[in-house]
Amino acid sequence: MSDAAASDIVELVKIKPSAVLCLASGDTPRLTCQMFVQKVKNEKLDISQLTFIGLDEWVNIPPGNEGSCHYFFRNELINPLSIPEKQIHLFDAMSDKLQDECRKMDAVILEKGGIDLMIVGIGMNGHIGFNEPGVSFDNYSHVIDLDETTLSVGQKYFKSKVSLQKGITLGLKHLQESKKVLLLANGKKKAEVIKKTVEENLTHSFPASIMQKHTHGIVMIDEEAASLLTQNK
Numbered sequence: 001m002s003d004a005a006a007s008d009i010v011e012l013v014k015i016k017p018s019a020v021l022c023l024a025s026g027d028t029p030r031l032t033c034q035m036f037v038q039k040v041k042n043e044k045l046d047i048s049q050l051t052f053i054g055l056d057e058w059v060n061i062p063p064g065n066e067g068s069c070h071y072f073f074r075n076e077l078i079n080p081l082s083i084p085e086k087q088i089h090l091f092d093a094m095s096d097k098l099q100d101e102c103r104k105m106d107a108v109i110l111e112k113g114g115i116d117l118m119i120v121g122i123g124m125n126g127h128i129g130f131n132e133p134g135v136s137f138d139n140y141s142h143v144i145d146l147d148e149t150t151l152s153v154g155q156k157y158f159k160s161k162v163s164l165q166k167g168i169t170l171g172l173k174h175l176q177e178s179k180k181v182l183l184l185a186n187g188k189k190k191a192e193v194i195k196k197t198v199e200e201n202l203t204h205s206f207p208a209s210i211m212q213k214h215t216h217g218i219v220m221i222d223e224e225a226a227s228l229l230t231q232n233k
């Protein structure tokens with residue numbers, strides 16, 4: 001799964017060197033990032049025109065905190081590939097003007113001609129980015145109160161307990177407008193949410209179900225995450 005996703009990024013960059021790539025952080029895309037880094041190095045791929053957008057961030061968590069999305073992107077992608085700052089767009093979730101951060105991100109995406117490839121994970125409550133259950137499908141970037149599940153599951157990224165409350169995230173309108181979306185999920189624990197994503201109703205209370213509407217939306221999963229799908233039986 002990770003290799004296939006990393007190959008998709010490589011293919012995109014070959015076809016369109018000035019592509020706009022948006023990536024989630026978290027456990028799921030980690031190996032994809034590592035494999036992408038390896039492929040770029042092995043194939044001496046020119047990524048000097050690629051624009052990189054970070055999907056989301058925990059509000060009030062500093063970029064140096066190992067649980068922040070910033071930290072993930074720096075560690076897994078930006079530092080290993082020495083990507084210059086001008087190619088990187090991450091939310092500054094420490095800003096006291098978060099609305100400005102949202103509008104800035106929306107403007108960058110618009111100016112670059114939209115997102116070519118978005119690679120996302122899925123939360124245990126069906127969230128994508130921090131588009132929590134009940135969110136509108138029509139939002140661009142926004143700040144949101146995090147759902148109970150996100151607050152408790154999210155502690156796994158932090159060495160010591162942190163106070164999480166809000167997230168800043170691209171919206172599901174961005175996802176719908178992206179030219180291609182890959183939703184990645186692996187492991188038994190994601191089987192239930194993958195079943196809901198692809199086989200149950202399209203509903204605001206389960207944001208990942210929006211994938212059903214995307215004309216180029218691909219759910220890329222391993223066998224364990226696919227284990228509850230009826231077509232799998």
Ligand code: F6R
Pocket residue numbers: 023024025026027028029055056069120121122123124127128129130
């Ligand atoms: C993180 C993000 C989240 C995660 C989701 C799954 O940037 O956008 O929506 O993708 O919570 O997290 P993992 O991959 O850790 O299971």
